Amino acid sequence: MSKEPLVTVKNLKKYFPVESGLFRRRRRLLKAVDDVSLGIGRGDNLALVGESGCGKTTTARLILRVLDPTSGSVHFAGKNIFNLSDEELRSLRPQMQLVCQDPYASLNPRKTIAQILSKPFKLHTDMASNEIEDKILRLLEMVGLSPPELFVDRHPHEFSGGQRQRICIARAIALEPPFVVADEPVSALDVSVRAQILNLLKDLQARLGITYLFITHDLAVVRSVSNRVAVMYLGKLVEIGEVSDMFKVPLHPYTEALLSATPIPDPERSRSRERLILRGDVPSPIDPPPGCRFHTRCPLVVDKCRVSEPKLSEVEGRLVACHLR
Amino acid sequence: MARLLEILDLKTHFHTSRGVVRAVDGVNLTVSKGEAIGLVGESGCGKTMTAFSVMRLVPSPGKIIGGEIWLSDGSVRRDLAKIPEDEMREVRGDMISMVFQDPMTYLNPVMRIYDQIAEAIMLHQDVSRNEARRKAIELLAKVRIPAPSTVSQYYPHELSGGMRQRALIAMAISCNPQLLIADEPTTALDVTVQAQVLELIKQLKREMDMALMLITHDLGIVADTCDRVSVMYAGQIVEEGGVYNIYREPKHPYTMGLLKSTLSIDEFKENLVTIEGVVPDLTNPPQGCRFHPRCPSASERCRKTQPPTLEVSRGATVSCWLYT
Numbered sequence: 001m002s003k004e005p006l007v008t009v010k011n012l013k014k015y016f017p018v019e020s021g022l023f024r025r026r027r028r029l030l031k032a033v034d035d036v037s038l039g040i041g042r043g044d045n046l047a048l049v050g051e052s053g054c055g056k057t058t059t060a061r062l063i064l065r066v067l068d069p070t071s072g073s074v075h076f077a078g079k080n081i082f083n084l085s086d087e088e089l090r091s092l093r094p095q096m097q098l099v100c101q102d103p104y105a106s107l108n109p110r111k112t113i114a115q116i117l118s119k120p121f122k123l124h125t126d127m128a129s130n131e132i133e134d135k136i137l138r139l140l141e142m143v144g145l146s147p148p149e150l151f152v153d154r155h156p157h158e159f160s161g162g163q164r165q166r167i168c169i170a171r172a173i174a175l176e177p178p179f180v181v182a183d184e185p186v187s188a189l190d191v192s193v194r195a196q197i198l199n200l201l202k203d204l205q206a207r208l209g210i211t212y213l214f215i216t217h218d219l220a221v222v223r224s225v226s227n228r229v230a231v232m233y234l235g236k237l238v239e240i241g242e243v244s245d246m247f248k249v250p251l252h253p254y255t256e257a258l259l260s261a262t263p264i265p266d267p268e269r270s271r272s273r274e275r276l277i278l279r280g281d282v283p284s285p286i287d288p289p290p291g292c293r294f295h296t297r298c299p300l301v302v303d304k305c306r307v308s309e310p311k312l313s314e315v316e317g318r319l320v321a322c323h324l325r
Numbered sequence: 326m327a328r329l330l331e332i333l334d335l336k337t338h339f340h341t342s343r344g345v346v347r348a349v350d351g352v353n354l355t356v357s358k359g360e361a362i363g364l365v366g367e368s369g370c371g372k373t374m375t376a377f378s379v380m381r382l383v384p385s386p387g388k389i390i391g392g393e394i395w396l397s398d399g400s401v402r403r404d405l406a407k408i409p410e411d412e413m414r415e416v417r418g419d420m421i422s423m424v425f426q427d428p429m430t431y432l433n434p435v436m437r438i439y440d441q442i443a444e445a446i447m448l449h450q451d452v453s454r455n456e457a458r459r460k461a462i463e464l465l466a467k468v469r470i471p472a473p474s475t476v477s478q479y480y481p482h483e484l485s486g487g488m489r490q491r492a493l494i495a496m497a498i499s500c501n502p503q504l505l506i507a508d509e510p511t512t513a514l515d516v517t518v519q520a521q522v523l524e525l526i527k528q529l530k531r532e533m534d535m536a537l538m539l540i541t542h543d544l545g546i547v548a549d550t551c552d553r554v555s556v557m558y559a560g561q562i563v564e565e566g567g568v569y570n571i572y573r574e575p576k577h578p579y580t581m582g583l584l585k586s587t588l589s590i591d592e593f594k595e596n597l598v599t600i601e602g603v604v605p606d607l608t609n610p611p612q613g614c615r616f617h618p619r620c621p622s623a624s625e626r627c628r629k630t631q632p633p634t635l636e637v638s639r640g641a642t643v644s645c646w647l648y649t
Binding site: 051052160162163190191192193194195196198199202217218221222223224244247257258259261262264265266267268269270275277278281282 | 368515545549582583584586589592603
């Protein structure tokens, strides 16, 4: 599926200064994203996975240019988004949209659904208000809120979490963007509703040809939703490849540990598998461990891992950053 | 196996300005000695309030308004729903203890870890403070905290999420309880740490021969940890049975829907199965079977009359008209 990439990320870095000590004199760097390079092909659904604090959300915010990087570049449809004039940036915005984790926090409680959904059209098009109304009704139907007339004049608090997430999705796809970042879109939802939202996202991808960057910590979701996956650990990518290959044979020990820690909802399969359980917690991204960042928890660690940092290199058709591969 | 806890027709309701919320509405549940039972359901189905009722910790304006909670201790049987508060205080922490989803909320932020654990020990055992502290350090070692004597002097904010949950577990097992209730103990943790904590709970359960009531929305965790499963929906238990049977042959349409809509890392699903609709409002639950508005096999009878609880095989029950 990956033809020419829609998004190309090169050597992206984002460091946040952290001040501590007496009179905040000690300045240290939190390396949230540290030299990340990846490509997202048109029509791909790339999952970015990792545990909390690994830098996946920061990466997404840089790709959306909500944050400015410390260094590195992001090319969107051939243009470096960090070198755009204000005007160019404004015309870029409607092409990349975001669906957030918490549908309760991302809708203005004082506005009606019609007001919320008319905003993208008012900001970026010169449509007449009756045209916008038509569009909104069609959008609501598209995200499974029908009959749409029942929804337009109500406020977000009148809806359930799943319905609100549908409204957020409607807003994101209003201007038919080629690229959508979905940041943990189903983590706040119950199991039975989760599947509904994931189906909707898949369906919209098929109908509108959307390319997704799908951020999640849940590998079970990745298996059925994404075609490619990038695994992050402490600000670095450790493995990128096709979902079907990687879930069958993970090459990086951290990928293996993540898969092995994910529960399988079947007592027979769950109890018969061999599991790799890591020791300890994720270290702090402030002053991360030298060498391979995973070496403090890696069951296969050798001396080299403690001193030299492994580069992402191609192994069996995917990219892995591990000295042992 | 000997029965440890027997909940009969438990009702815990909340009187609010919006009306009466029937959070727990006629729950029957049995836990045998040394057994691990999973209580599963979606948010708002009443699983946490069932646990809080057993602990007699139901927050206001909630109240146990009916039913019995029998706890057996050797030859003594007590109805926890009826005993006076000072007697309950002896049971709580000693016979039954509980760990929660968010350990930071349940740890005192201005007290050192070992003092918090020692406090629990001194409440139930006649030991000196020093002795209790020494035991606290032993417990921290038992929950696999590295360098327990150092860590024991830390304050909660100095610990990671996984460590805090371990400290809370240490406190919970300090008096060798017969039953440990774990309410979403790993939901706030990262997946690799979740695996560690679940492994610890399983090991402790085996070593100490205690029963476990694991409350979760994650069917993967239950599949790996529990012997039996009770599925809750809208304040009631709709199906109960051995873990292998429930996963292989779910009987209740809700259990079937839950299992089908659950995703797994070892299975690609093209079209995800969903349960249509949303969880009902518990101030005004649907007539008849509470699941009927979302049930693909609902009939006229389901809309009118609540189904009875039927024993479908030994130790397995289902509340559904399809099996009458």
